[in-house]
Amino acid sequence: MNPLTQAVTDAAISSTHRIELNSADVAAKDIDGEILVMNVANGMYYSLDGAGAVAWRLLAAGHSLLQTADVLASAYGVDPAATLDEVTDLAIQLVDEGLVAVSGASTSTEAPALAAFDVDGPYTVPRLNSYSDMADLLALDPPMPGLAETTFIPSEEV
């Protein structure tokens, strides 16, 4: 059982957990309100939109699951408890896909500012859309590890 799955089995602590991007293998981009996430290690890539994109932004900004759920529930006018369950499910999925890691509990009780997040359209359950078409290719043809971030050495320095 991964740490977050373990954590969410204990309702007393799950909601205060935060997550952080697995930046060694994962690249993410917020593009006009939608999120693209790529796992360059295995070729899987993902998108989030609507409430899922808002949840990603809040979680990526370092807010706990509870803070994220509170903001979503308030912004969309939906039930906070149900929203926390849904945000938790999303976080578990993000961890299971290797996109994020659990970074510990938040000590802040301050809710993030609502104004920072655009809420557009009705609430839908935050969902991670996954795409596996590249993963099959990479299974045959893995990217070369180590070279990706190697800095080019200008010839005059050699």
Place this chain on the structure above:
Amino acid sequence: MAQTTVRRSASTGGDPLFSERAAQVFGRLRYTFETGLESNASAAFEGTYSLAGRLVRIRVLGSELARCVHRPIAHLAVAAGDEGRAPTQPELTIDLWDESAIGLACAGCVAHDDLTIQSQVTASHEGRFVVEERAQLVSAFDRAAGRIVGWVGDARRLTRYELGRPLHSHLLLWHRDRGVQAVHSGLVAKDGHGVLFGGPGGSGKSTVSLTSLGAGLDYLADDYVGLESDGEGGFRGYSLYSSTAVDPTHMRRCFPHLVEHEIPGVLPHEDKSLVLLAELFPAQLPPVAQIRAVALPRVVDRERTIVRPATTFDAVLRLAPSSLMALPHSNSGASGLDVLTEFVSAVPTFWLELGRDLRQIPMAVESILAEVSA
């Protein structure tokens, strides 16, 4: 993507043996080539090319190998009269020889009869030296010195992949070192203004690019484009090769004029045939175009081809995964995603829904160019 599926295993990094070995292989190849050049000067072919706007010198020992290397990049050759206006020193020197042609072996280089053998890529610890070993080709790239040296067992046994994109992984790395991002896409242009086509394999990039070429538009690529910022908020697209890979059945149905020029694949995974367009359309293969729009082809079950607006997210979602994750050495992660997002955000984006009437496709492309150039 079939043509790009080069089976490869990779090793780099912390193992000092790999670090030492990559440098040693480069040194051995370089010494052997220079020895061969001294004794086979009459068999040497030399050419100068402009790859992504940078001068590259290529020296080859062996006439068949020289032909193999030249054909896919013939449209990028710098004419003798142009060299005076180009930088005096090439940014990259490529030295290759064909053992079967000149009888010069290289210690450690072994030709394999099994062309499906998995290629091996190793790199020195700091990433300076990169070695690629294939069935009939061992090549090493010194990124610091700007030099690639390679041994070929028998140029007549190179695979269709190697014939279409010589030294592909090394060159993509060289481009990336210079800020040129390889993008899995097609590119056609008119009067220097280009439309880039993004999408996964089978989405129609080649069909759009080749029908546009047939209708008189300029062709730069149908699978890989070198993308570079122009420093003024726009982006240039460079032609990297003139080669196209087309399913043989599709070629016969849609591009019958190419059939007599096809080079069929011989390996199990080479399911497409190669055509080298530089020899067939020399006046329609410019080296570079200013990209004015991104179009996302997708095949639809109807007669007409229709252009619809697409979002920036649609375009990045179609371009980024195969550009940043599936190309050799190109897993540039966050930085590559930033570049692609900046690029796509800078130009209008469209869906290009490809109907069955192929004649409408280039008209749709021209309509995009007319709209974005207005």
